[in-house]
Amino acid sequence: MKEVEEMGYAKQLLMEEQARLYHTSEDAVCPSCFHDSGIKAFIKANRECNECSVCGKVARRPIAANADRVLEFFLDKVHRYYQEPVLLQQYVDRLHRRHDCK
Numbered sequence: 001m002k003e004v005e006e007m008g009y010a011k012q013l014l015m016e017e018q019a020r021l022y023h024t025s026e027d028a029v030c031p032s033c034f035h036d037s038g039i040k041a042f043i044k045a046n047r048e049c050n051e052c053s054v055c056g057k058v059a060r061r062p063i064a065a066n067a068d069r070v071l072e073f074f075l076d077k078v079h080r081y082y083q084e085p086v087l088l089q090q091y092v093d094r095l096h097r098r099h100d101c102k
Ligand SMILES: [Zn+2]
Pocket: 029, 030, 031, 032, 033, 052, 053, 054, 055, 056, 057
């Protein structure tokens, strides 16, 4: 039941992330802050905030999506396409560094 174990791992990571990001759950991210075309597309389809918490860009129309939702999307995408926990952890670390130095 390898698949179930991996699902459990992704879910556990997601829950840890959500717990860690709880106090910053109002953060939003814009497409310019990501290189991945899938994430850019997801953000563009889910824009609901006028300000990006990462790069500080502000607009009169929604340009950024909720960071937690983007992270959830990313976790799901990584799990499905890469099946590689190391890449996932690297991404999560990178996201945190971006949050720290905003
Ligand atoms: Zn941004």
